Amino acid sequence: MLATDDRARREAGNADYWAGRQATAERVRPGREDVPTTLRRIERLEERERGLLRDLERNAQYPEACATWRADLAQVRDELAYWREHVARAEASGVKVWRPSDFSKGDYVRVHGHWVPVLRVNKKSLSIPWAHLWITGDPVYTWEDAHANPRGRKANGRLITDTLPYDKVRGRASAEEVAGLVRGD
Structure with missing residues (x-):
């Protein structure tokens, strides 16, 4: 009976933890998806992409390192595509992106x-x-x-x-x- 009670308390604690995580995610989402914030994020990702391309070019003779950089590059490009699409949707809905x-x-x-x-x-x-x-x-x-x-x-x-x-x-x-x-x- 005590073990069941302890397990129930742990599960209740886990539920509280995940509910707090969800509330935090919902609270910070508008700031994370804000277009100016997203534009700065895209700029950083483009910088990271250029750095990875330089690393790949300079170190082509080390295939084991290049495999990791290629995987990182694929991830960065996926993120760039997602956030660029986010900005395009925001612009289509009327948000002004200054140029x-x-x-x-x-x-x-x-x-x-x-x-x-x-x-x-x-x-x-x-x-x-x-x-x-x-x-x-x-x-x-x-x-x-x-x-x-x-x-x-x-x-x-x-x-x-x-x-x-x-x-x-x-x-x-x-x-x-x-x-x-x-x-x-």
Whole structure:
């Protein structure tokens, strides 16, 4: 009877453990499937894929090591396919995935609750004014603000800039739209 009671208590403990695991999985799922998070994950997986391809190329003379790398490569490619499909489904349902083609110099980007000017459009990021200049100020940090602030200049007079990856972008506006925000239109 005592053994049965002990076994029942252990099984109840196991049930509680697995119920907690399920609750945690459900709680973190939205963050795990968030598109910006997924884009960063895809970037890391692509980096891992390139590393495995380099390893395979450099060490082709060691077949036993190559077998492991090939298996890892297959797994990474499966994960990439899954997460790319996830992003494609999200985009099809209306989630905006920002890309270089969405921006041009002179546009404004929404980041951390502020509108800041785009200084340059790069392949993986946008160049924006140095965050220390605008992060605590007004909700709109204009070109004029950036050029008038002497703290944001290098010794040669050029603006100090930050890079903003596309997965951190929360909105885009043209200079005219931002001017309307400033005027209160």
